[in-house]
Amino acid sequence: MDHPDEPETEYGFLAEVLTDADAAAFVHVADRFDDDLRYLTRFSGPDRAYAFAYHDGDALLFPPSLFDEQAEREFPGTAVVGYGDRAEPDPVDAVLAVLADRDVDGAVAVPPAIRHDVYARLSTAGHEVVTTGAVESARERKTEREQRCLESVEHAAQRGLERAEAVLAEATVDGDVTRWDGNVLTTEVLRREINAELSRRGVDPSGNSVIGAGSTCADLHFTGTDGIRPGESVLIDLSPRGPHGYYGDVTRTFTVGSPDPWVETAYDAVLEARETAMSVLDAGAGVRAAAVHEAASDVLSEAGYGVGDVSTGFYHGVGHGIGVSLHEGPGLTDDRELRPGHVVTVEPGVYDPDRGGVRLEDLVVVTRDGFENLVDYPLSLTPRAADPS
Amino acid sequence: MDHPDEPETEYGFLAEVLTDADAAAFVHVADRFDDDLRYLTRFSGPDRAYAFAYHDGDALLFPPSLFDEQAEREFPGTAVVGYGDRAEPDPVDAVLAVLADRDVDGAVAVPPAIRHDVYARLSTAGHEVVTTGAVESARERKTEREQRCLESVEHAAQRGLERAEAVLAEATVDGDVTRWDGNVLTTEVLRREINAELSRRGVDPSGNSVIGAGSTCADLHFTGTDGIRPGESVLIDLSPRGPHGYYGDVTRTFTVGSPDPWVETAYDAVLEARETAMSVLDAGAGVRAAAVHEAASDVLSEAGYGVGDVSTGFYHGVGHGIGVSLHEGPGLTDDRELRPGHVVTVEPGVYDPDRGGVRLEDLVVVTRDGFENLVDYPLSLTPRAADPS
Structure with missing residues (x-):
């Protein structure tokens, strides 16, 4: 096949999602089999958990161990929060640490398909968690x-x-x-x-x-x-x-x-x-x-x-x-x-x-x-x- | 490759899981990308939701529309609750209907990776929902x-x-x-x-x-x-x-x-x-x-x-x-x-x-x-x- 340039993701729609959901940040944690996560990260990661977060205009990818280089190659967002640089190797903990660092105490928006255990951890950490199908909707119209x-x-x-x-x-x-x-x-x-x-x-x-x-x-x-x-x-x-x-x-x-x-x-x-x-x-x-x-x-x-x-x-x-x-x-x-x-x-x-x-x-x-x-x-x-x- | 017989699944361990979790039934709802569901059903279904339930020794598969025949071919459990035979086409609703039919009002056990929205629906329907990693554990030792x-x-x-x-x-x-x-x-x-x-x-x-x-x-x-x-x-x-x-x-x-x-x-x-x-x-x-x-x-x-x-x-x-x-x-x-x-x-x-x-x-x-x-x-x-x- 031809190799067209990797598709980028326009993250601007997430700002609207946050406004609509009255949320401070968007978070998703899943693995390579989750298509919302693929769309948001363009990262063809492995079959274990990695995370994406959007806050204040920044799109962040938290790759799993051993995948920092691939993440840097593939992610079109603001920054890869590399596994080696993180205080918390677990992606959910790493996201929670970054949210705390940024003084995010409002609601967090997540896709409806997020794993229940991840939802529960975000909730236990004190965040109100609201689900939104906005990513799946955004995916429908292709650039x-x-x-x-x-x-x-x-x-x-x-x-x-x-x-x-x-x-x-x-x-x-x-x-x-x-x-x-x-x-x-x-x-x-x-x-x-x-x-x-x-x-x-x-x-x-x-x-x-x-x-x-x-x-x-x-x-x-x-x-x-x-x-x-x-x-x-x-x-x-x-x-x-x-x-x-x-x-x-x-x-x-x-x-x-x-x-x-x-x-x-x-x-x-x-x-x-x-x-x-x-x-x-x-x-x-x-x-x-x-x-x-x-x-x-x-x-x-x-x-x-x-x-x-x-x-x-x-x-x-x-x-x-x-x-x-x-x-x-x-x-x-x-x-x-x-x-x-x-x-x-x-x-x-x-x-x-x-x-x-x-x-x-x-x-x-x-x-x-x-x-x-x-x-x-x-x-x-x-x-x-x-x-x- | 050779085509060895399809692997069966021994459902007996789920009876122990229910005893340990003090639950009346085990339920999972996901799609083809979920490996617990693949193990439980041996069904290589599509990229939309289908369900598995275990209650009172019966292992039941609820396939999505258009997949009844494939489900019958592949599922080694007790019965396929065919889409065409169901009062409720949605797999979560179909599982809830069967649980109601069987007078299950105790807790329902689910895998930790279950979608949050499915968890919430089971919960809203009045079931206590408890998560168990038992399926992933059972998968480790191969027959x-x-x-x-x-x-x-x-x-x-x-x-x-x-x-x-x-x-x-x-x-x-x-x-x-x-x-x-x-x-x-x-x-x-x-x-x-x-x-x-x-x-x-x-x-x-x-x-x-x-x-x-x-x-x-x-x-x-x-x-x-x-x-x-x-x-x-x-x-x-x-x-x-x-x-x-x-x-x-x-x-x-x-x-x-x-x-x-x-x-x-x-x-x-x-x-x-x-x-x-x-x-x-x-x-x-x-x-x-x-x-x-x-x-x-x-x-x-x-x-x-x-x-x-x-x-x-x-x-x-x-x-x-x-x-x-x-x-x-x-x-x-x-x-x-x-x-x-x-x-x-x-x-x-x-x-x-x-x-x-x-x-x-x-x-x-x-x-x-x-x-x-x-x-x-x-x-x-x-x-x-x-x-x-």
């Missing part, structure tokens, strides 16, 4: 640099799709199985080839490579092993994560050999739903998010598929926001307006547990008067052979 | 099946090392740079080759492939780009995660071309520290964990390296437990006895930010009267060419 991060990982994800197509194009039909490279072709064989390509492009498969074949396409997050039979749908949904923490998300559906009639019909319906959803997004910022889902649903319903709380048909939302979390706001079933910088998947699909499933997923940036599709990938059930170049 | 999971991912990790060696053996010296496949060889090029191999073996690199070259070996978790120069140390520390959720962890150090004298000397010292640490572990269960660290430290100190809170020398613990978390108990600096089924890394190293770093890491299962090393990988600074077979 230009964040959009380029998303684009770069989406670019790598599409190379994964190309690898999948090459394998499927090389596969041969042998009675009711398909073969590749001398063996029966399964979703697991295909997943490994795809994930190897994603890794080679510098992104992490992140356990998110969903590959369904026939009936397992209807199991929306299938990561198991299933034989790939001729003519059935092969659904490939890739969501790798880039080194900057941003996820990609793209889906295409193919077949080996002539598609079964159900698959062909479903593909056409999903293509039309996709086009209709995109046409709603054409209006850009100001569109009601749920209008995109409703438009796609109407197309699929008119084509004869069940929609909503059904076991066959279109039974998920048509899209979700994406960023340092794979799933974040806004959702395309939300009753709210889309705004410039929102980045959402558009992923209509239809499924029948007895027959298969088809999904097509793109990733779009909402702009003032339209959208930019970060996916530039063909739409065809027939897999293309690898480019010989 | 035979868990050990085989760890072994299988460690096996895949070693194939990653082999790929690294093949690249390094093919690399050529060109003045003060090394070249491979027509380009300057960097840690990022090497990382991508390794991660592709890990993916091909069915494990996830998980953003954990630490590759240092020369001075960046001293930055213990270097995941950036650095040119690999002739004779300097190339440190490769791989910690992929298997589909069952268990991590591997293995480190070897190599050079391209003749090693610099500092590297050669450091390698010999680390080799000796490794052997000494292993000889302490030879006694098996009952050994004090910290004795392993102290023995390795003594060897490196006698060899003239700084030890402990230093900027040059051996400045980390010699090992840590591993399981569904990459880092868990017991740590090999802990003042406690090792027990059968503890699985720990053994990873002495020495570093000099101006010269390089050497680390050698194995993964051992503590047994009643010794240990089993899950790593079977050569120890040599000189990279081996790929096996032509």
Whole structure:
């Protein structure tokens, strides 16, 4: 993948958060798996606790031991309060010490997902603690640099799709199985080839490579092993994560050999739903998010598929926001307006547990008067052979 | 990798936990990134909330929407309370409804890492909520099946090392740079080759492939780009995660071309520290964990390296437990006895930010009267060419 500049974080919004919450400081303590903390620190730290604090315009990172150098490299805030320089090695104690040093005795704002034991320690230390979802909200609208991060990982994800197509194009039909490279072709064989390509492009498969074949396409997050039979749908949904923490998300559906009639019909319906959803997004910022889902649903319903709380048909939302979390706001079933910088998947699909499933997923940036599709990938059930170049 | 049977979870310990905590039920609500929840459910769910509850001998999983089938496939407990069958789709509400249904009005035990907002909802619903670290403790001693999971991912990790060696053996010296496949060889090029191999073996690199070259070996978790120069140390520390959720962890150090004298000397010292640490572990269960660290430290100190809170020398613990978390108990600096089924890394190293770093890491299962090393990988600074077979 390309390596765009690391995204920075504009900390200014935290000043407003403190005013709104009537709090003196914002604090978060978590580990590498917390996406609010990743956004606030841009630090890809380890699986043990580290802390972030914002007070009086200063954004501070308290890394765990052995991570001072990496923290200095990655944190775009005011200062890294290095482990070696701290009176208190524990990150919660270190934050409390800095708050005491700065005479902070007002309320402290924290995210709702903060660990209960951390919340309790802040509270026991005498701080009123108030929760705020403001960081998750701030993450929704992406800056230009964040959009380029998303684009770069989406670019790598599409190379994964190309690898999948090459394998499927090389596969041969042998009675009711398909073969590749001398063996029966399964979703697991295909997943490994795809994930190897994603890794080679510098992104992490992140356990998110969903590959369904026939009936397992209807199991929306299938990561198991299933034989790939001729003519059935092969659904490939890739969501790798880039080194900057941003996820990609793209889906295409193919077949080996002539598609079964159900698959062909479903593909056409999903293509039309996709086009209709995109046409709603054409209006850009100001569109009601749920209008995109409703438009796609109407197309699929008119084509004869069940929609909503059904076991066959279109039974998920048509899209979700994406960023340092794979799933974040806004959702395309939300009753709210889309705004410039929102980045959402558009992923209509239809499924029948007895027959298969088809999904097509793109990733779009909402702009003032339209959208930019970060996916530039063909739409065809027939897999293309690898480019010989 | 091999696919050993999915590890089961013995829920019996939770009955003791409830007795000790004087609680009527155990509850956890989190997402795929929570390792206690992974251990309790064996469910590789999504990045949104799902719940586990234990009451009266029943282990219950409350999956999020669209994940009922996967939950049924993966959960080894008593029952999946399917999203479609529930009166309350929200997992916290669903747990509260089941507790009410079962007339549970006593205290509810939860892990200390539970989200504060979940804790608050349980509390607001009228339950006394008590935290317990018992799940994290229970995770420390691995069953035979868990050990085989760890072994299988460690096996895949070693194939990653082999790929690294093949690249390094093919690399050529060109003045003060090394070249491979027509380009300057960097840690990022090497990382991508390794991660592709890990993916091909069915494990996830998980953003954990630490590759240092020369001075960046001293930055213990270097995941950036650095040119690999002739004779300097190339440190490769791989910690992929298997589909069952268990991590591997293995480190070897190599050079391209003749090693610099500092590297050669450091390698010999680390080799000796490794052997000494292993000889302490030879006694098996009952050994004090910290004795392993102290023995390795003594060897490196006698060899003239700084030890402990230093900027040059051996400045980390010699090992840590591993399981569904990459880092868990017991740590090999802990003042406690090792027990059968503890699985720990053994990873002495020495570093000099101006010269390089050497680390050698194995993964051992503590047994009643010794240990089993899950790593079977050569120890040599000189990279081996790929096996032509």
